Amino acid sequence: MNAPPGTARPPVIKLKTRRPTGVVPWPLLLIEGEEGAGKTYSAAQFSGSDRIGQMYWIDLDEGSADEYAAIDGANYLIIEHDGTYRDILEQVEAIHTEARRAAAAGEPPVVLTIDSGSALWRMLTNWTYERGRRTKKNRALLLQDPDAAFDIGRNLWNDALERWSRIIYLLRTLPGISIVLARGKQVSATDDNGQPVHNRSEWKVSAQKDLGFDSTCWVRMKRNTDPQVIKVRSLRMRVDQRKPLTLRDFSIEDLVFNKLGCSVESQPRIMPALSGDLVQPWLTRVAELKAKDALAALWRSVPDPSNRLSREEIATIRAAAEQRAAELDNPHSEMGGGPLTDADKLRAAADRKAAEQDADAEQ
Structure with a gap:
């Protein structure tokens, strides 16, 4: 049955297989x-x-x-x-x-x-x-x-x-x-x-x-x-x-x-990280970024069709990037969200001011 005129055809999913190696993995x-x-x-x-x-x-x-x-x-x-x-x-x-x-x-x-x-x-x-x-x-x-x-x-x-x-x-x-x-x-x-x-x-x-x-x-x-x-x-x-x-x-x-029979031919276990959707790897990247310009670049790149993200997934990732940018302006302690000391806040503010001055100098 032919698709109605003007309707995009869904991509053909190709089967992905490989032969087992038989090699003992590293433990x-x-x-x-x-x-x-x-x-x-x-x-x-x-x-x-x-x-x-x-x-x-x-x-x-x-x-x-x-x-x-x-x-x-x-x-x-x-x-x-x-x-x-x-x-x-x-x-x-x-x-x-x-x-x-x-x-x-x-x-x-x-x-x-x-x-x-x-x-x-x-x-x-x-x-x-x-x-x-x-x-x-x-x-x-x-x-x-x-x-x-x-x-x-x-x-x-x-x-x-x-x-x-x-x-x-x-x-x-x-x-x-x-x-x-x-x-x-x-x-x-x-x-x-x-x-x-x-x-x-x-x-x-x-x-x-x-x-x-x-x-x-x-x-x-x-x-x-x-x-x-x-x-x-x-x-x-x-x-x-x-x-x-x-x-x-x-x-x-x-x-x-x-x-166990390991040898120089051994390889790590081939186990891609499991994820319920395409969002989690992006959220991990967002959490690891420490510069607002990098977050902005990621925010802009999310809708690229090659990322295969749905509209809802794009919105989730962008919201996480915006929240991460806010956290960089108001940093929290490493082990659980408590506020930093006054000295840490002053240091963070000084770092932001220095970054702004550097940006002004480049313009």
Whole structure:
């Protein structure tokens, strides 16, 4: 049936396929367990392997990165950061870029160790609680009773989960080896209402609950026992349900290159970031821009037909750009929307005035 005259024909969607490579991808390793079980030691020891390239170490609150460099053969670089989520994320992104360069050049794989995932999730949890305390409803409640229990909105927890997921996505797609260390211990079991269950205990990993599922290989370490593989995504290793695989003479090098079968031919897992619409990548770009002229250029470029955006999506992105421009005029603190100090406000005002003077001088 022919389309009515003057009606545009819809574009023909082409099928996009590829052949599977069969190559073992680089892993995201979760190594969790008791204090003093050897988690940090095993990662530092792995840094001396001649089968890897540069290891980068992000020490979040353990404070042992300098000391463990004394292990015979240890060879890693400590990533410096200011403790804020933004700086940590930017450093992970920079390592991701360096790992991609090394892989393209045929160099041994870059390794990123985060010590620890427990500290990262605790930071985001604390940020969420602080934001919850600042809501209008909870401020009024706490004004009457500073020790009162208060509710935290689901939207605040979603913000924390989004920040966590951005880092996990970079780790999962790193063109190299990612290692996340975390604390784990036996705790009292709880029911659906969060109440302890008498005479029952369970193992608890101190991190976001999906970390074990997101990892390629999940290793548990306890004092005075051999490490165990709790879960693995591999055709070379198998872990039966509720029967962890014991690893005697454990080393990360043996696990990665011998048991998992990784090699110089390994590639990162091919996983494009999932998004419910075309808006989210644009919103991410908007949030990262720090200059109003760049925001204005993005605002103008949004309607380009090549972007394949609907009218509603264009309006959403432009509104976000306008809001971001307003935030640059009235900056907020990094970890959750609270106002900056007076000194920070004066500094921001001085920066804006200097930028305006520079613009006037160019005209």
